[in-house]
Amino acid sequence: MRAVSTLGFALMALLTRGPATGYQLAQRMRAPIGHFWTANHSQIYPELARLTEAGHVRVREAAGRGPRTNKTYTLSAAGRRALADWLISPPTPQPRSEVVLKAYAVSGAEPDRMAELFHAVAEQAAATRADWLRELVDMERAGADDIDHQQFGNYAALRMGTESQRVLQEWAAWLAAALHAKAGRGEAAP
Amino acid sequence: MRAVSTLGFALMALLTRGPATGYQLAQRMRAPIGHFWTANHSQIYPELARLTEAGHVRVREAAGRGPRTNKTYTLSAAGRRALADWLISPPTPQPRSEVVLKAYAVSGAEPDRMAELFHAVAEQAAATRADWLRELVDMERAGADDIDHQQFGNYAALRMGTESQRVLQEWAAWLAAALHAKAGRGEAAP
DNA sequence: ATTTTCATGTAATCTGTTACATGATTAC
DNA sequence: GTAATCATGTAACAGATTACATGAAAAT
Numbered sequence: 001m002r003a004v005s006t007l008g009f010a011l012m013a014l015l016t017r018g019p020a021t022g023y024q025l026a027q028r029m030r031a032p033i034g035h036f037w038t039a040n041h042s043q044i045y046p047e048l049a050r051l052t053e054a055g056h057v058r059v060r061e062a063a064g065r066g067p068r069t070n071k072t073y074t075l076s077a078a079g080r081r082a083l084a085d086w087l088i089s090p091p092t093p094q095p096r097s098e099v100v101l102k103a104y105a106v107s108g109a110e111p112d113r114m115a116e117l118f119h120a121v122a123e124q125a126a127a128t129r130a131d132w133l134r135e136l137v138d139m140e141r142a143g144a145d146d147i148d149h150q151q152f153g154n155y156a157a158l159r160m161g162t163e164s165q166r167v168l169q170e171w172a173a174w175l176a177a178a179l180h181a182k183a184g185r186g187e188a189a190p
Numbered sequence: 191m192r193a194v195s196t197l198g199f200a201l202m203a204l205l206t207r208g209p210a211t212g213y214q215l216a217q218r219m220r221a222p223i224g225h226f227w228t229a230n231h232s233q234i235y236p237e238l239a240r241l242t243e244a245g246h247v248r249v250r251e252a253a254g255r256g257p258r259t260n261k262t263y264t265l266s267a268a269g270r271r272a273l274a275d276w277l278i279s280p281p282t283p284q285p286r287s288e289v290v291l292k293a294y295a296v297s298g299a300e301p302d303r304m305a306e307l308f309h310a311v312a313e314q315a316a317a318t319r320a321d322w323l324r325e326l327v328d329m330e331r332a333g334a335d336d337i338d339h340q341q342f343g344n345y346a347a348l349r350m351g352t353e354s355q356r357v358l359q360e361w362a363a364w365l366a367a368a369l370h371a372k373a374g375r376g377e378a379a380p
Numbered sequence: 381a382t383t384t385t386c387a388t389g390t391a392a393t394c395t396g397t398t399a400c401a402t403g404a405t406t407a408c
Numbered sequence: 409g410t411a412a413t414c415a416t417g418t419a420a421c422a423g424a425t426t427a428c429a430t431g432a433a434a435a436t
Contacts, residue, residue, distance in 0.1 A: 005394080005395075006288060006291075006395090007395080007396090009291070009295075010291055012295075012298075013291060013294055013295035013298065016295055016297065016298050021414095021415075021416090022415080022416070022417090023413095023414065023415050023416075024415095032294075033290075033291065033294045034285065035285055036285055036286065036287040036290035036291060036294070037285065037286055037287070037290075037291045038285050038286070038396095039396080040396085040397075040398090041415090041416075041417085042396090042397075042398080042399090042417080042418080042419095043395080043396065043397085045416060045417060045418090046417085046418090064404085064414090064415060064416080065403080065404045065405060065414070065415070066402070066403050066404055066405095066414075066415050066416065067402055067403050067404085067415090067416080067417095068402090068403090068415075068416050068417070069416090070414090070415065070416085071415095071416080080298070083295065083298045083299075084298055084299040084300070085299075087292050087295055087296075087298050087299040087303075087304065087307070088299050088300075088303040088304065088306070088307050089307075090307070090310065090311075091288040091289040091291075091292055091307075091311065092288055093288075093289075094284070094286045094287055094288060095224065095225055095226055095227065095228050096226065096227055096228070096284045096286070097226040097227070097284055097350075098196060098281040098282055098283075098284060099281040099283075100223075100226035100227075100346075100347050100350050100351075101196075101199070101200055101203060101223065101226060101227045101281075101347075102277050102281055103343060103346040103347055103350065104203055104222075104223045104226070104343040104344065104346065104347045105199075105202075105203035105206055105273065105277055105343055106277075106342065106343050106346060107206065107340070107342070107343060108202075108203065108206050108270070108273045108274055108277050109273075109274040109275075109277040109278050110274070110278075111337075113277075113278040114277065114278065116278070117277070117278050117280070117281075120280065121280075121281065147301075147368045147369065147371075147372050148372070150297070152296065152297070153293060153294040153295055153296050153297060154294065156290075156293040156294065156296060156365055157290050157291075157293055157294045159361065159364075160287075160290050160293065160357075160361050161290075163357045163360070163361060164354070164357060166357075167350075167353045167354060167356075167357050170353070171349065171350050171353060174349075175346055178337045179337065181337075182337050182338070195422080195423075196423090197423080197424090211386090211387070211388090212387080212388070212389095213385095213386065213387050213388075214386095214387095228424095229424080230424085230425075230426090231387090231388075231389085232389080232390080232391095232424090232425075232426080232427090233423080233424060233425085235388060235389060235390090236389085236390090254386090254387060254388080254432085255386065255387070255431080255432045255433060256386075256387050256388065256430070256431050256432055256433095257387090257388080257389095257430055257431050257432085258387070258388050258389070258430090258431095259387095259388090260386090260387065260388085261387095261388080
């Protein structure tokens with residue numbers, strides 16, 4: 001039996017929120033967990049077939065509106081066990097950030113252009129953080145910051161999101177300021 | 191002419207630090223930029239061939255010790271231009287974090303086991319951060335925090351690294367504490 | 381002697397994205 | 409009427425990992 005991929009566990013994690021069709025899973029995989037794990041339907045449908053074959057999910061078919069039957073997926077007991085085992089295993093870090101790569105090569109383009117870039121990144125991060133903070137406050141009002149609330153997982157993910165955006169914003173603003181100062185000096189002293 | 195992949199730009203970014211062989215690029219892609227972009231040699235060698243074909247790098251061959259010739263790569267003027275264009279283009283966010291995915295599904299395993307996991311994550315993040323902070327201080331002593339220092343790019347990347355680890359540590363510790371409290375309650379009230 | 385480092389490649393496999401394909405229902 | 413949403417799939421391609429393959433020089 002082939003090992004379940006991270007995407008498979010992500011889908012099982014989404015199914016802990018209740019049964020869903022492939023289409024609904026694609027939607028659930030937007031906010032807030034979509035900020036930390038994404039997949040589109042062309043990846044989801046085959047993966048659900050694999051999970052079904054492995055016995056991790058059960059499927060109930062019903063006549064659909066389109067040319068095919070609608071399939072609703074539910075976590076099986078075996079799937080729940082497999083998910084729990086995966087959850088308590090040490091996570092592997094995901095080392096890929098385009099924006100830091102660009103910072104590493106910061107001397108490869110003109111300072112004022114790079115300053116613009118990181119300024120824009122900082123602005124975007126601030127806007128995103130403001131969005132997410134609003135969501136976070138809504139969730140707190142709904143009591144999702146209580147660990148027993150069924151939305152606590154969403155809350156925890158979103159909280160990491162806001163903190164990450166704050167760090168990104170501060171870092172990008174620091175870089176932009178340094179680059180701006182350099183650009184000013186470069187233009188002042190010909 | 192096929193578009194250059196992000197890996198291609200990453201290799202060109204590494205080549206701004208001076209000419210190197212594929213083997214040396216694989217080594218440079220460890221610290222500190224390796225915390226934010228990785229690739230192993232089996233990906234690097236074919237990509238260097240593509241960059242050569244596209245005219246972004248030039249190659250100088252010399253008799254090697256092993257069965258093949260050693261190839262030293264240098265950024266070409268065209269490569270430098272292509273890199274500069276890419277650098278000032280808006281970076282795309284990389285939304286994949288296994289540890290946040292696990293937090294999202296936190297109710298899928300026993301609280302005390304999840305508490306252990308996030309405690310370990312926090313400890314690891316603290317250790318990593320301490321390591322990187324030491325490096326950061328060394329770089330500051332060498333003057334790399336000056337934007338004109340040739341190591342400033344490394345410094346900027348590492349600075350993002352330490353801040354990211356701090357956030358990860360605080361967040362994981364918060365989660366671990368919440369889970370620990372819940373586990374305590376669960377055992378106390380049968 | 382054996383392991384590590386230097387050094388370069390290919391093949392097989394897995395993961396992820398974009399494009400192609402179909403068709404009913406609902407909202408404007 | 410047309411656009412958006414619901415709903416499910418396949419194919420082609422691109423990106424990344426693991427395994428296979430070779431061999432000299434230096435360190436232990």
